[in-house]
Amino acid sequence: MRTLRFLLRKEFLQLFRDRLVLVMLFVMPIAQLLLMANAATFEVRDARLYIVDMDHSTTSRGLVEHLLASGRFVARGSSESMSLADASMNRREVDAILGIPRGLEQDIVAGRPTAVQVVLNAEDGAAAGVTQSYAAQIVDTYVRDAGARLRPPTRALAGGGAAAAPIEMARSAWYNPELVYRDFMIPGVLVVLVTIVGTLLTALNIVREKEAGTLDQLNVTPIGKATFIAAKLIPLWLLSFVVLSMGLGIARIVFDLPMRGSILVVFFAAALYLLGALGIGLWISTMAETQQQALFVSYSIMLVYLLMSGLFTPVRSMPIWAQWIAQVSPVMHFTALMRAVLIKGAVVADVQRELILLATIGACVLALGVWRYRKRAN
Amino acid sequence: MPAGGTRLGALRSFMLKEVRHLLRDRQTLLILLLLPLAQVIVFGFAMRTDINDVRIAFVDPVPDALTLALRGRFAGSGQFTEVAVLPGTRELEDVFRRGDADAALIFEPGFADRIGRHESGKLMLVTDASDPNTASRIQAYASAVVTAYGASLGSSSLGSSALVPPVEVRGRMRYNPTLESVNLFVPGLIALVLTLVSALMSAISLSREKERGTLEVLLVSPIRPWQIILGKVLPYLVLALANVGTALLAARVVFGVPMRGSLALLLGASLVYSLVGLALGVLIAARTSSQRAAMLGAMVGTMMPSTLLSGMVFPIASLPGWLQLVTVVIPARWFIVIVRGIMLRGVGLTELWMEMTVLAVMLAVLLAAAIRSFSARLGNQ
Numbered sequence: 001m002r003t004l005r006f007l008l009r010k011e012f013l014q015l016f017r018d019r020l021v022l023v024m025l026f027v028m029p030i031a032q033l034l035l036m037a038n039a040a041t042f043e044v045r046d047a048r049l050y051i052v053d054m055d056h057s058t059t060s061r062g063l064v065e066h067l068l069a070s071g072r073f074v075a076r077g078s079s080e081s082m083s084l085a086d087a088s089m090n091r092r093e094v095d096a097i098l099g100i101p102r103g104l105e106q107d108i109v110a111g112r113p114t115a116v117q118v119v120l121n122a123e124d125g126a127a128a129g130v131t132q133s134y135a136a137q138i139v140d141t142y143v144r145d146a147g148a149r150l151r152p153p154t155r156a157l158a159g160g161g162a163a164a165a166p167i168e169m170a171r172s173a174w175y176n177p178e179l180v181y182r183d184f185m186i187p188g189v190l191v192v193l194v195t196i197v198g199t200l201l202t203a204l205n206i207v208r209e210k211e212a213g214t215l216d217q218l219n220v221t222p223i224g225k226a227t228f229i230a231a232k233l234i235p236l237w238l239l240s241f242v243v244l245s246m247g248l249g250i251a252r253i254v255f256d257l258p259m260r261g262s263i264l265v266v267f268f269a270a271a272l273y274l275l276g277a278l279g280i281g282l283w284i285s286t287m288a289e290t291q292q293q294a295l296f297v298s299y300s301i302m303l304v305y306l307l308m309s310g311l312f313t314p315v316r317s318m319p320i321w322a323q324w325i326a327q328v329s330p331v332m333h334f335t336a337l338m339r340a341v342l343i344k345g346a347v348v349a350d351v352q353r354e355l356i357l358l359a360t361i362g363a364c365v366l367a368l369g370v371w372r373y374r375k376r377a378n
Numbered sequence: 379m380p381a382g383g384t385r386l387g388a389l390r391s392f393m394l395k396e397v398r399h400l401l402r403d404r405q406t407l408l409i410l411l412l413l414p415l416a417q418v419i420v421f422g423f424a425m426r427t428d429i430n431d432v433r434i435a436f437v438d439p440v441p442d443a444l445t446l447a448l449r450g451r452f453a454g455s456g457q458f459t460e461v462a463v464l465p466g467t468r469e470l471e472d473v474f475r476r477g478d479a480d481a482a483l484i485f486e487p488g489f490a491d492r493i494g495r496h497e498s499g500k501l502m503l504v505t506d507a508s509d510p511n512t513a514s515r516i517q518a519y520a521s522a523v524v525t526a527y528g529a530s531l532g533s534s535s536l537g538s539s540a541l542v543p544p545v546e547v548r549g550r551m552r553y554n555p556t557l558e559s560v561n562l563f564v565p566g567l568i569a570l571v572l573t574l575v576s577a578l579m580s581a582i583s584l585s586r587e588k589e590r591g592t593l594e595v596l597l598v599s600p601i602r603p604w605q606i607i608l609g610k611v612l613p614y615l616v617l618a619l620a621n622v623g624t625a626l627l628a629a630r631v632v633f634g635v636p637m638r639g640s641l642a643l644l645l646g647a648s649l650v651y652s653l654v655g656l657a658l659g660v661l662i663a664a665r666t667s668s669q670r671a672a673m674l675g676a677m678v679g680t681m682m683p684s685t686l687l688s689g690m691v692f693p694i695a696s697l698p699g700w701l702q703l704v705t706v707v708i709p710a711r712w713f714i715v716i717v718r719g720i721m722l723r724g725v726g727l728t729e730l731w732m733e734m735t736v737l738a739v740m741l742a743v744l745l746a747a748a749i750r751s752f753s754a755r756l757g758n759q
């Protein structure tokens with residue numbers, strides 16, 4: 001125990017002496033959180049629109065005005081030629097083309113089915129998908145109103161009475177009624193930050209001693225393997241908590257992230273999660289001889305795990321084999337838990353599966369790291 | 379001053395030394411060669427945004443013929459799986475909090491009776507919007523199912539003339555009709571891998587020599603600073619281009635990603651972009667004092683902006699105005715436009731001259747700065 005205390009003191013001194021580590025621990029996470037919270041969005045405000053209106057009717061002009069008034073689109077060109085519009089998109093001057101066919105108004109009046117075309121530059125796939133759904137919604141409501149306006153209601157029902165749609169569907173988006181993407185993203189970003197700090201710093205910290213040769217010095221002392229590893233991991237484990245708390249504070253104060261559930265559950269889960277994250281760092285440090293190697297191994301492992309853990313794309317959209325890989329990823333369970341607790345207000349009973357899995361994975365990975373670590377002389 | 383011939387000889391042996399360094403560290407080399415491959419496969423198979431299996435719960439307190447029929451429609455659509463039928467909304471909250479369902483459809487009692495009386499049957503679609511993108515997509519899917527069902531009810535009971543004519547909104551995705559995610563990510567991926575290999579690797583390798591003091595030895599030798607930089611940089615350049623090749627090949631063979639424009643132009647642009655990255659790496663190494671500082675600098679200075687502010691994942695148009703201005707100085711932003719333009723739109727230099735010019739100017743400025751910072755160092759010693 002006494003040895004552990006001395007070693008811990010050494011580790012803390014080393015950590016706080018190193019200005020770079022402090023930058024990595026405190027400045028980088030904050031900068032990253034601020035940046036990502038602002039950058040990580042698929043919402044497109046001013047899609048540049050090219051208008052090909054072949055109808056020239058009150059209805060078609062109304063449709064264009066309606067689209068522009070939504071604030072989602074700005075007009076950047078118009079003509080009657082689809083090929084001119086196409087060329088303009090090819091030069092990246094516009095993001096979307098609205099094609100209104102000749103006779104749109106007449107078709108609506110006569111009750112003939114007709115179609116409005118929306119062409120999108122799908123080079124930027126995410127943006128294209130979002131822009132299309134804006135356009136579809138706006139066109140849809142406008143055309144429905146126009147249809148109701150243009151066609152006399154007496155034709156609608158033979159038996160008299162109001163022309164009621166057979167089914168009316170109301171919509172309600174729980175937990176995030178405004179569909180704010182940031183609220184979804186920030187818990188994920190916090191997971192990324194804690195993971196980078198935990199895994200990368202652990203790996204680099206140990207490998208650096210390897211490179212400097214001080215690890216050999218420690219290895220020839222009677223300090224036990226467990227004591228050494230505990231002394232290495234405890235400070236980083238604690239510091240990761242500090243990073244997480246800072247991140248949560250910023251999320252709350254700056255970005256007004258809802259926190260409906262208990263923060264204690266989040267911290268308890270983080271404690272379990274960090275066992276795994278630090279364990280991976282320890283395991284990487286046993287494989288790498290240089291800091292460069294440690295960095296690249298960490299980068300590869302983290303990239304795969306972070307991308308496949310539902311941070312950005314839903315896990316359930318992945319093929320089955322990828323979903324199985326994600327199952328053993330602590331990142332996925334921790335992200336799911338953070339979102340459930342913070343956004344949905346889940347209690348321990350709701351997330352017990354995640355907690356158990358986090359504990360199991362954490363214990364296994366840590367055990368693997370400890371087992372692989374050798375007190376050997378080079 | 380040594381003669382030109384010897385100088386070139388020095389450059390050659392210096393480059394050989396670098397190549398040996400690179401080849402000796404098998405582990406790093408293996409990672410660098412396999413990383414692009416692994417990334418293309420992970421991106422292509424796993425990063426999907428299409429939603430094909432929505433777990434839906436029904437709150438159907440008094441089931442009748444029509445609610446059962448509509449539930450059947452959902453199950454038969456292929457996009458929805460029924461996970462629970464609940465008696466009330468209170469149970470629904472538990473299901474959502476546990477994350478057992480993505481959406482729920484709430485029927486009001488007497489659904490069929492109302493429709494029988496020519497009144498509107500009332501429904502409420504609830505989505506778990508803790509993932510807002512998925513939620514809005516589920517809303518669209520569910521509306522389509524309900525609208526189709528409503529139309530079938532309308533045509534059977536009222537006659538089709540009673541319905542407002544459906545004006546269809548026909549969306550067409552130019553350049554990537556199926557919104558294949560791999561088509562979108564591969565260009566970004568190429569940029570990311572090139573940044574990793576050129577900027578990060580060169581920064582680390584140079585700063586390692588600095589840390590160990592071997593750079594001082596090189597600096598006092600007759601090799602000129604630009605030769606040191608060139609010798610350092612060329613092996614990584616080859617590696618970077620090899621990576622572009624692997625990534626393109628994997629994308630083409632495994633996923634059939636299109637290559638509509640000129641491959642030569644793409645390789646040329648990759649070369650310029652790698653040189654930009656290498657110059658940045660050299661600059662970072664010259665300005666930092668340790669390997670770890672260089673790593674950190676390269677991560678924060680190149681990798682982060684290349685991922686977040688380049689339009690690779692998140693569209694630039696959705697950034698706040700001041701961040702859009704920041705993206706102008708990020709090389710990856712321009713490079714990704716070029717790669718996407720060549721691969722997906724199939725355009726050439728006529729359309730991409732501006733992006734190419736920006737990259738070339740960046741290269742000139744960074745290269746000058748890198749060489750200068752090295753010469754200045756030499757003077758200080």
